[in-house]
Every structure is written in C-alpha cells, then in structure tokens.
Amino acid sequence: MSLDLEIMHQRQAKLEAMRAAGLEPYPHRFEFSQSLTQLLAEHGNDTTEQLEASRPKVRVCGRLIALRTHGKAGFAHLLQDGARLQVYTRQDGVDADTFALWKSLDLGDLVGVDGYLFRTRTGELTVHAEKIEFLAKDLRPLPEKWHGLQDVELRYRQRYLDLLVNPDVRQVFIKRARMVECLREQFQARGYIEVETPMMQPLAGGAAARPFTTHHEALDLPLYLRIAPELYLKRLVVGGLDRVFEINRNFRNEGISTQHNPEFTMLEFYEAYSDYHVLMAWSEQLLAQTARRVAGSTAIEFRGTNIDFGHCQRLSLRAAILKFWPAGAGAAPSPDAIHDPAQEAAILQSCGMVYDRAAGEGAGLVALFEHLAEPHLVQPTIIYDFPRSVSPLAKSKADEPAWVERFEIYAGGMEIANGYSELNDPDEQRRRFEQQLALGKAGNAEAHAVDEDYIRALQYGMPPTAGEGIGIDRLCMLLTGSSSIRDVILFPLLRPQQELDQEAEA
RNA sequence: GGGACGGUAGCUCAAUGGUAGAGCAUUGCCCUUUUAAGGCAAGGGUUCUGGGUUCGAGUCCCAGCCGUCUCACCA
Numbered sequence: 117m118s119l120d121l122e123i124m125h126q127r128q129a130k131l132e133a134m135r136a137a138g139l140e141p142y143p144h145r146f147e148f149s150q151s152l153t154q155l156l157a158e159h160g161n162d163t164t165e166q167l168e169a170s171r172p173k174v175r176v177c178g179r180l181i182a183l184r185t186h187g188k189a190g191f192a193h194l195l196q197d198g199a200r201l202q203v204y205t206r207q208d209g210v211d212a213d214t215f216a217l218w219k220s221l222d223l224g225d226l227v228g229v230d231g232y233l234f235r236t237r238t239g240e241l242t243v244h245a246e247k248i249e250f251l252a253k254d255l256r257p258l259p260e261k262w263h264g265l266q267d268v269e270l271r272y273r274q275r276y277l278d279l280l281v282n283p284d285v286r287q288v289f290i291k292r293a294r295m296v297e298c299l300r301e302q303f304q305a306r307g308y309i310e311v312e313t314p315m316m317q318p319l320a321g322g323a324a325a326r327p328f329t330t331h332h333e334a335l336d337l338p339l340y341l342r343i344a345p346e347l348y349l350k351r352l353v354v355g356g357l358d359r360v361f362e363i364n365r366n367f368r369n370e371g372i373s374t375q376h377n378p379e380f381t382m383l384e385f386y387e388a389y390s391d392y393h394v395l396m397a398w399s400e401q402l403l404a405q406t407a408r409r410v411a412g413s414t415a416i417e418f419r420g421t422n423i424d425f426g427h428c429q430r431l432s433l434r435a436a437i438l439k440f441w442p443a444g445a446g447a448a449p450s451p452d453a454i455h456d457p458a459q460e461a462a463i464l465q466s467c468g469m470v471y472d473r474a475a476g477e478g479a480g481l482v483a484l485f486e487h488l489a490e491p492h493l494v495q496p497t498i499i500y501d502f503p504r505s506v507s508p509l510a511k512s513k514a515d516e517p518a519w520v521e522r523f524e525i526y527a528g529g530m531e532i533a534n535g536y537s538e539l540n541d542p543d544e545q546r547r548r549f550e551q552q553l554a555l556g557k558a559g560n561a562e563a564h565a566v567d568e569d570y571i572r573a574l575q576y577g578m579p580p581t582a583g584e585g586i587g588i589d590r591l592c593m594l595l596t597g598s599s600s601i602r603d604v605i606l607f608p609l610l611r612p613q614q615e616l617d618q619e620a621e622a
Numbered sequence: 623g624g625g626a627c628g629g630u631a632g633c634u635c636a637a638u639g640g641u642a643g644a645g646c647a648u649u650g651c652c653c654u655u656u657u658a659a660g661g662c663a664a665g666g667g668u669u670c671u672g673g674g675u676u677c678g679a680g681u682c683c684c685a686g687c688c689g690u691c692u693c694a695c696c697a
Contacts (some may be wrong), residue, residue, distance in 0.1 A: 218694095
C-alpha cells in the first residue's frame with residue numbers, strides 16, 4: 117500500500133472514531149468573531165502588557181498548517197484566507213474533550229478556536245485556546261511545508277494545493293482580480309456599460325483563428341465557441357449602446373504556449389463617435405493607471421527587464437520594419453519603397469521571406485514586422501496603420517485606402533492589445549467579406565466568414581466608432597512578473613491525467 | 623508538429639553500471655512558551671510504462687506516455 121493511501125486510511129479511521137463518539141466531523145458553519153486578517157489588523161501591534169491586561173476574547177478558525185506538540189501542551193499555526201495566527205493549547209487550559217481532540221488533529225485539518233490573545237515569550241501574537249471545534253478533515257497529506265509544491269505540473273493540476281502552500285501564487289491571483297476591478301472602474305468612469313454577448317455563435321467571426329465547434333441538440337444547430345465578441349459588440353453600438361465593454365473568454369483552437377491558452381480572457385470595448393487616435397491615447401492612460409494601481413508603479417519588472425507603462429512609443433508598422441531592418445539583409449528599403457505595393461515581394465525576398473500573393477496586399481509586411489520587430493518591442497509600443505487585407509473589419513485610411521486605421525500595443529515582446537477605427541460602410545464591409553471569401557478559397561484557413569446579419573446591422577447605420585481588445589492574461593503576466601500565461605490562469609488546459617481513475621478503483 | 627531537458631517515498635531532492643538514500647511528512651515513546659521546536663525509535667519504493675544491452679540498469683540504448691522550456695502557428 118502506498119503511504120498516501122496509508123495516511124488516508126489512518127485519517128479516515130479518525131473520522132469514523134469521531135462519529136462513533138457522537139461528534140460531527142463536517143459541521144455546517146462556524147461563526148468567528150473576526151477573520152485572522154481582521155484580527156491581525158486589530159491586535160497585530162498590541163504589546164504583551166496590553167494583551168495581559170485585557171486578554172481579548174476571540175473566536176477564530178482556519179486550517180492547521182503547522183503543529184508542534186510538547187507533551188501536555190503544544191503550538192499550531194492556523195491559516196485563514198492567507199493570514200496566519202499561532203494557537204497555544206495546554207492540557208490545564210482546556211476541557212478534556214478539547215485536549216483529546218487537539219491530540220488527534222492532523223496537519224491540514226480545519227478547526228475553530230475559542231480563546232484569548234497573548235504574546236509568547238518570543239513575542240508572537242497567539243491565541244491561548246480554551247475550546248477547539250473540529251470543522252473539517254484533511255484526509256490527504258499536504259505538500260512539504262518548507263519548499264511548498266514545486267512540481268509545475270502538479271501546481272497546475274492541483275491548483276488548490278498550489279494556492280494553499282505557495283503564497284506568491286495566491287498574490288498573483290489577488291493582483292489579477294484587482295487588475296480586472298481597476299479596469300472596470302476606469303471604463304465605468306468613462307461612461308461605459310458592461311455587457312455579455314454570445315460565446316456560442318453560429319459563425320465564428322471578429323478575428324482570424326480556428327474555432328472550437330460544438331452542437332446544440334434541440335435546434336440541431338452547429339455552433340462555434342467564439343473567437344472574439346467583436347461583431348456582437350458592434351451590433352450593440354448600432355443599437356445605441358454607445359460605449360460598451362465586455363470582459364470574457366475567447367476560445368481559439370490553436371497551439372498552447374507560454375503566451376497562449378486555448379481559452380483566454382479578453383477585454384473588448386467600443387466607443388461611438390471615436391476613432392483610433394482617441395483609443396491610442398486612452399489606452400496609454402488605461403495601461404499606466406492600471407499598472408500604478410496593481411503593481412504600485414508604472415515601472416514593472418518582467419523577465420529581468422524594466423518596463424515602464426508611463427509612456428508608449430509609437431511607430432507605424434512600416435517604420436518599425438525599417439527601424440529593425442536586419443544588418444544581413446542589405447540596405448533597408450527607402451520610406452517610399454516600403455509604401456509601394458509593387459515592391460513588397462522584393463522587400464520580403466531580401467529578408468529571406470516568401471511572398472504569398474494569395475495572402476493579400478501588405479500581408480507579407482505584417483509577417484515581416486512580426487518577424488523583425490515584435491521580439492524587440494519590450495517597452496510599451498503602439499504600432500499603427502496595418503494593411504487592409506489583414507484587417508477586414510477596420511476602416512481604411514482616408515489618404516491610403518489599402519491601409520487601415522488600426523493599431524496594436526506591444527509590451528514585453530508580446531502583443532497585448534489590438535484596436536481600430538471600425539469599418540461602418542456596409543457596402544465596403546460586404547466587399548471585404550467577399551475578399552476574405554476569396555482568400556479562403558485560395559487556401560487561407562483563417563479567412564473571415566461572411567456575416568449577413570452583421571452587414572444588415574451596419575445597413576441601419578453605425579456611427580463612426582473605435583474599438584479595441586486587450587489581452588487580460590498577458591497584461592496580468594506583465595503586471596505580476598509571470599513569464600508563463602499558465603501562471604496567471606487558475607486552471608490552464610492540460611491533458612487529463614488517468615491515475616486518478618485508477619486510484620479510485622483501488 | 624520540430625528541438626532541448628526532465629519524470630526516484632505523500633512533498634523537496636540525492637544516488638561512478640554494483641545492497642535505492644536524506645530532510646520534511648507519517649507511526650510509537652519522551653517533552654507545559656515552541657516556531658524549519660527538540661530527543662529516541664520505526665514504517666514507507668513496480669525508480670513513469672514497455673522492450674533491449676549487460677553477470678548486473680534508477681543510471682546505457684530504443685519506443686511510448688506525461689510535463690517544462692523553446693521554435694513554428696497564434697492573441
């Protein structure tokens with residue numbers, strides 16, 4: 117028998133013994149006088165003398181994370197919601213039942229303690245137990261108390277243990293919650309309302325990605341998990357909700373990496389009567405303010421480098437290609453050349469990249485940009501003006517119709533946001549969809565599908581509008597210094613493990 | 623999908639091709655202000671799985687499974 121099972125059987129036996137003695141091992145609730153966090157705030161600075169004079173009565177609870185028994189007395193540490201408090205129990209300070217219970221407690225058990233506060237000889241604030249109540253059993257041994265849980269796979273699979281024994285992990289997810297809160301507040305302050313749009317869609321639109329498919333039985337309807345909420349949010353703008361945002365999951369059936377999880381959280385927002393210039397400026401403020409509130413400063417550290425969200429440098433996509441032109445590729449193209457579609461193939465070839473006519477005009481330059489520049493974009497950078505062919509939902513530049521008013525924000529070498537002036541001309545939108553259709557037929561698996569209802573919505577008139585999506589997980593990585601997206605997603609997708617079923621059978 | 627690295631006790635980690643170990647945790651005993659409590663003793667292993675090489679494999683080889691990083695794709 118494995119030790120794991122042996123311990124479980126021992127603890128199971130204690131549980132049965134409690135029941136036999138008429139004690140309920142899983143009582144319904146425990147009313148504490150204050151949480152440990154509150155208690156530490158109230159009494160954390162009380163002196164030995166103050167406590168001795170007042171002997172504050174407390175009723176607290178939590179999980180036992182350390183046990184040091186000394187024969188007829190002993191110490192324990194209680195952990196509740198991230199806060200720790202020491203408990204002191206002595207035989208002549210409690211009734212016989214409580215002392216018997218104390219002797220039978222295991223590391224990891226959940227208990228409630230009535231007693232009074234004092235400071236030990238070494239000065240630690242401690243509750244002197246007068247009564248202990250059993251609240252729930254830990255049947256399985258906890259990970260090692262000193263090193264915590266290190267095994268990365270186990271940390272993701274059993275996140276509850278990771279959270280329990282690795283305080284840093286807890287902090288990451290608390291920061292994530294604060295970050296989302298902070299973003300919501302800023303949108304609300306700007307007059308936005310939060311909405312929820314379908315995650316199951318008959319057409320997966322709004323982005324270029326492979327979707328997950330599913331099926332609704334009663335309607336006999338094939339459905340896609342959404343790859344973006346974009347087309348629904350813009351329908352709302354048509355409907356007169358001028359400022360809307362949504363924070364929710366997108367699903368993309370693509371690779372998994374330190375920057376990609378199949379389901380990820382996107383903040384997406386649209387404001388009417390606005391354009392991409394407005395959003396670039398507002399995004400810069402949004403990021404700076406969020407960094408200040410979550411990380412305490414606009415300057416954060418990520419993968420060993422300092423990143424300052426106090427300012428975003430701005431570069432057009434084509435300027436970025438020139439700026440990061442590789443030394444081995446000969447002379448960089450002139451600004452005129454990179455604006456000349458006839459020279460795109462030659463420019464790509466000089467960098468050793470293949471020109472694909474089917475991808476559409478300018479698509480090669482985007483690939484070139486990602487190849488040359490993206491890894492260098494560590495400091496927050498706004499890249500603006502993208503080719504129309506890769507942006508079927510964005511509005512063209514007035515003076516250059518083959519390019520659109522679109523920007524992306526990069527930081528830490530990752531794309532964290534993407535926004536544009538929305539295309540609101542239904543006829544032009546139909547032509548763009550048809551171009552996508554042609555690209556799809558030419559073999560581009562990620563070409564955008566034609567959404568007739570969306571065109572119909574645009575036909576009712578959508579005001580000039582700007583919209584943007586911000587990758588919440590990646591922003592969270594940056595603000596918490598996490599180098600993998602899995603460290604900011606509570607339950608990242610893993611291949612399921614089979615041992616559990618085998619264990620259950622045993 | 624490619625490449626690199628890894629999988630040993632519940633956890634954290636050791637172990638020249640030669641008897642699988644330590645710390646924490648567990649069990650028993652001692653211990654009424656300890657805190658990585660301490661002392662004495664004990665138990666705990668299909669070394670990821672399956673093949674192969676060898677007198678002998680945790681260690682070397684092959685295949686598979688799982689994971690991490692990385693490249694590709696992508697946000």
